Amino acid sequence: MTRRACLIVLDSVGVGTAPDAAEYGDHGANTLGHLLDRFPELGLPTLWSLGLGRVLRRGPHVRPKAGYGVMREQSRGKDSTTGHWELAGVLLDKPFGLFDHFPPELVSSIERDAGVRFIGNVPASGTLIIEDLGPEHLRTGKPILYTSADSVLQIAAHEQVIPVERLYEICRVARKHADAFRIGRVIARPFTGEPGRFMRTERRHDFSMLPPRTVLDAIREAGLPVRAIGKTADLFAGRGITESHPTTCNADGMAKTTMVWSGMDGGLLFVNLVDFDTLYGHRRDAAGYAAALVEFDHWLAGFMPAVRQDDLLVITADHGNDPTFRGTDHTRERVPLLVCHGGKCPDLGCRETFADVAATLAEFLQLPARWVRGSSFLPAEYAPARPVEKSSPVICANRSPR
Numbered sequence: 001m002t003r004r005a006c007l008i009v010l011d012s013v014g015v016g017t018a019p020d021a022a023e024y025g026d027h028g029a030n031t032l033g034h035l036l037d038r039f040p041e042l043g044l045p046t047l048w049s050l051g052l053g054r055v056l057r058r059g060p061h062v063r064p065k066a067g068y069g070v071m072r073e074q075s076r077g078k079d080s081t082t083g084h085w086e087l088a089g090v091l092l093d094k095p096f097g098l099f100d101h102f103p104p105e106l107v108s109s110i111e112r113d114a115g116v117r118f119i120g121n122v123p124a125s126g127t128l129i130i131e132d133l134g135p136e137h138l139r140t141g142k143p144i145l146y147t148s149a150d151s152v153l154q155i156a157a158h159e160q161v162i163p164v165e166r167l168y169e170i171c172r173v174a175r176k177h178a179d180a181f182r183i184g185r186v187i188a189r190p191f192t193g194e195p196g197r198f199m200r201t202e203r204r205h206d207f208s209m210l211p212p213r214t215v216l217d218a219i220r221e222a223g224l225p226v227r228a229i230g231k232t233a234d235l236f237a238g239r240g241i242t243e244s245h246p247t248t249c250n251a252d253g254m255a256k257t258t259m260v261w262s263g264m265d266g267g268l269l270f271v272n273l274v275d276f277d278t279l280y281g282h283r284r285d286a287a288g289y290a291a292a293l294v295e296f297d298h299w300l301a302g303f304m305p306a307v308r309q310d311d312l313l314v315i316t317a318d319h320g321n322d323p324t325f326r327g328t329d330h331t332r333e334r335v336p337l338l339v340c341h342g343g344k345c346p347d348l349g350c351r352e353t354f355a356d357v358a359a360t361l362a363e364f365l366q367l368p369a370r371w372v373r374g375s376s377f378l379p380a381e382y383a384p385a386r387p388v389e390k391s392s393p394v395i396c397a398n399r400s401p402r
Helices: 031-038 045-050 052-056 080-087 104-114 126-140 164-181 215-221 250-262 275-281 286-306 356-364
Strands: 004-010 067-071 119-123 144-147 152-158 185-192 205-208 226-229 243-245 267-273 312-316 335-340 347-351
Touching (some): 004 080, 031 286, 045 052, 045 286, 052 067, 104 164, 119 126, 126 144, 126 152, 126 185, 152 164, 164 185, 164 205, 215 226, 215 267, 215 356, 250 267, 250 286, 275 286, 335 347
Parallel strands (some): 004 267, 004 312, 067 347, 119 144, 152 185, 226 243, 226 267
Antiparallel strands (some): 067 335, 144 152, 185 205, 312 335
């Protein structure tokens, strides 16, 4: 039987300040720790049974049913694209481009080729900017251009003013020009409603920079499927993905994970659950974040019986987004690492790079070559002598962290 692996990324569920957090203005951030401080009654029994309490060094102390540890990020940056790329074996020595506003040469190029004129071009919260500029957008028909502390170029438009497919077309044009400025993602942000009652819809779409070669490519080239749930395929611009299942919310993502996993007989299922980040972290909604964690924990209890001893299940995150911290930005944190395989429960310690996940997937799925970046956390019997995968290039962006 072909081996199957499931990698679940709890988007933004960090577990404590990273060693270099001060460089990002994030010293003291601790997404999960601060949530537990604020809601001491928060119950996550399934995650606790797998070793989350050992990760957090908090009681109640139970014998873990899985391997447990933490990972620190080596890449420069603290966004989803950077985190997911490193999980797949690509390290960035500088972050993607960050902007307070986009330069005229970029904006004018997009406007010329897409046949539009923008309003905005400011850093803003997505929910606030549609309230501020939505009426002008309705009046003029001009899409709203904005950014944030992440490397993102976001374009918002009312669905009755600019149909969603037309908005996607504008974003594809923007993506072509954004590459020269090392912008990680161009994001379409459709919304509906009336002034004072605007609401973003579920038809958001991310247009990411094409990554260099990742372990996903190596898995696919070995003839194994790489199935993606949520925004995973978007973050890799579809590269290395054989099948994608977009989602509308965490509940939809978990339901699709159950469905796809039940029909898999080999390969990788790569899941991103984004509500923790977009709905609760950025909006500094600690209560909503805690409730989403309880929802996931409850689902996980029902999912675990479908994970066989010879399967590999990895649960981790891509960065932090502490809802009790200042501002509305991601936070530079270590991330949890919970690993279910073969009934083994080792202390995996603090891994020096997220790329250990890529190395582990290559080892577990018995790819023809060992992945060059990272170290597998599986037992030695999974490491036969093999040639080494050619190194992925390191991508250099144009700005240092702010």
